[in-house]
Amino acid sequence: MLAKNxxxxxxxxxxxxxxxxxxxxxxxxxxxxxxxxxxxxxxxYHLVDDMLFISGQLSRTGSGSLLSGRxxxxxxxxxxxxxxxxxxxxxxxQAHAALGRLDRIAQVVRLTGYxxxxxxxxxxxxxINGCSDMMVDVLGEAGRHTRVAIGVAGxxxxxxxxxxxxxxxxx
Amino acid sequence: MLAKNxxxxxxxxxxxxxxxxxxxxxxxxxxxxxxxxxxxxxxxYHLVDDMLFISGQLSRTGSGSLLSGRxxxxxxxxxxxxxxxxxxxxxxxQAHAALGRLDRIAQVVRLTGYxxxxxxxxxxxxxINGCSDMMVDVLGEAGRHTRVAIGVAGxxxxxxxxxxxxxxxxx
Amino acid sequence: MLAKNxxxxxxxxxxxxxxxxxxxxxxxxxxxxxxxxxxxxxxxYHLVDDMLFISGQLSRTGSGSLLSGRxxxxxxxxxxxxxxxxxxxxxxxQAHAALGRLDRIAQVVRLTGYxxxxxxxxxxxxxINGCSDMMVDVLGEAGRHTRVAIGVAGxxxxxxxxxxxxxxxxx
Numbered sequence: 001m002l003a004k005n006x007x008x009x010x011x012x013x014x015x016x017x018x019x020x021x022x023x024x025x026x027x028x029x030x031x032x033x034x035x036x037x038x039x040x041x042x043x044x045y046h047l048v049d050d051m052l053f054i055s056g057q058l059s060r061t062g063s064g065s066l067l068s069g070r071x072x073x074x075x076x077x078x079x080x081x082x083x084x085x086x087x088x089x090x091x092x093x094q095a096h097a098a099l100g101r102l103d104r105i106a107q108v109v110r111l112t113g114y115x116x117x118x119x120x121x122x123x124x125x126x127x128i129n130g131c132s133d134m135m136v137d138v139l140g141e142a143g144r145h146t147r148v149a150i151g152v153a154g155x156x157x158x159x160x161x162x163x164x165x166x167x168x169x170x171x
Numbered sequence: 172m173l174a175k176n177x178x179x180x181x182x183x184x185x186x187x188x189x190x191x192x193x194x195x196x197x198x199x200x201x202x203x204x205x206x207x208x209x210x211x212x213x214x215x216y217h218l219v220d221d222m223l224f225i226s227g228q229l230s231r232t233g234s235g236s237l238l239s240g241r242x243x244x245x246x247x248x249x250x251x252x253x254x255x256x257x258x259x260x261x262x263x264x265q266a267h268a269a270l271g272r273l274d275r276i277a278q279v280v281r282l283t284g285y286x287x288x289x290x291x292x293x294x295x296x297x298x299i300n301g302c303s304d305m306m307v308d309v310l311g312e313a314g315r316h317t318r319v320a321i322g323v324a325g326x327x328x329x330x331x332x333x334x335x336x337x338x339x340x341x342x
Numbered sequence: 343m344l345a346k347n348x349x350x351x352x353x354x355x356x357x358x359x360x361x362x363x364x365x366x367x368x369x370x371x372x373x374x375x376x377x378x379x380x381x382x383x384x385x386x387y388h389l390v391d392d393m394l395f396i397s398g399q400l401s402r403t404g405s406g407s408l409l410s411g412r413x414x415x416x417x418x419x420x421x422x423x424x425x426x427x428x429x430x431x432x433x434x435x436q437a438h439a440a441l442g443r444l445d446r447i448a449q450v451v452r453l454t455g456y457x458x459x460x461x462x463x464x465x466x467x468x469x470i471n472g473c474s475d476m477m478v479d480v481l482g483e484a485g486r487h488t489r490v491a492i493g494v495a496g497x498x499x500x501x502x503x504x505x506x507x508x509x510x511x512x513x
Binding site: 038039040041042043044045046048053054055056070112114118119152153154155156157158162164 | 222243278280281282283288289290291292293294295296297299300303304307315316317318319320321322323324337339
Binding site: 120128151 | 397498
């Protein structure tokens with residue numbers, strides 16, 4: 001995934017404009033994974049006016065392997081944070097697939113983070129920070145979001161983390 | 172519940188127009204249940220501009236009995252899927268109560284599905300498909316939605332499934 | 343926190359207008375707590391057009407102490423309801439911080455209530471009523487909302503209840 005997109009301008013001349021957010025991702029030595037296909041009968045995103053709703057993204061790496069396990073049992077907080085960062089990259093991949101460019105994201109409005117955790121685990125915010133930090137690192141002010149972080153009894157396929165998103169986009 | 176609504180057109184002539192989505196429900200040998208009354212101090216839906224927010228709908232059948240139990244313990248995936256389908260019918264019933272016609276639903280934008288499940292259960296997507304499939308069967312393209320599926324520690328009254336919805340509607 | 347705000351009108355004359363909702367809070371012998379600071383890397387609210395998204399608010403009292411514990415184990419339903427009422431006050435505090443006046447809330451559109459509960463607990467609606475009742479008591483019709491109530495495996499810091507909100511506001 002390159003940090004430059006080729007676009008046809010209205011005068012027909014082909015120009016290359018840098019996607020600032022995609023470039024920032026590259027400076028972090030990160031790349032967008034392929035946007036994950038839905039695991040069931042639904043769509044990955046819907047754009048309604050200027051609001052982009054993104055389906056819950058599991059903690060799946062760019063190579064497609066699922067980061068699974070339960071916080072408070074078989075995963076450390078750092079492993080949980082890495083799982084949340086994988087969710088973040090998948091959210092960004094879906095946004096890129098929907099919008100063509102990451103820098104069309106005007107604001108990450110809402111993230112809801114579900115942590116696969118035991119009843120005695122209480123550091124859900126530290127886990128979901130793996131996603132929150134990534135959003136701010138890549139998108140800057142546009143990445144600052146409202147958030148919900150909770151511990152759930154289980155997640156699809158035994159995933160460690162699932163996060164859904166609502167974004168405001170530039171038209 | 173009939174698949175036809177009587178409406179007064181602007182010229183005052185009473186005509187009958189088929190509600191295509193309601194008709195499709197009938198061809199599936201299904202009927203809208205009564206829209207469930209809220210179980211506490213809240214309202215079943217709010218229409219904000221063209222977005223319809225629907226409260227979490229429990230897996231309650233048209234006759235009012237609650238489909239309860241826990242996936243991974245006392246319910247099979249098929250029973251879970253049937254519970255999610257019951258949630259779908261209740262969401263459609265609320266939309267019909269709010270809009271007067273099912274085919275005023277322009278798009279099911281978001282479904283969030285909560286599955287009452289043990290920590291080792293991991294087939295939440297198959298369960299929530301009971302709702303997703305119903306939406307697409309009844310509404311076609313307008314029924315295709317973004318989705319979140321998670322396993323929760325418990326649900327009101329011990330319900331097997333709860334699902335909330337955000338819909339875009341035709342004005 | 344007074345029920346009156348000083349505002350500069352366009353003619354430069356300083357006037358005092360009563361915030362009806364804030365006044366109602368006072369008649370209930372309640373006051374707005376300080377708007378809680380986020381516990382991690384996110385923001386407490388985002389205003390998008392006329393929709394105010396508020397981050398998940400924990401059951402924290404005005405003095406800052408966290409109401410923690412698990413329904414079905416170490417908390418009664420009444421204690422859970424009090425925890426949900428604390429969430430309500432924190433939601434109102436965030437709305438006041440965002441809007442300057444509580445009576446700019448046109449409608450509480452959606453509340454999602456997460457109850458820290460054992461798998462056998464089933465009275466989540468009674469717990470979340472502690473928030474729902476507060477919204478209606480303080481805001482009247484504008485406080486009536488759609489709602490989701492679920493039981494979760496755990497919450498940040500071991501909080502008893504977390505509730506997030508979407509509000510429509512007057513511009």
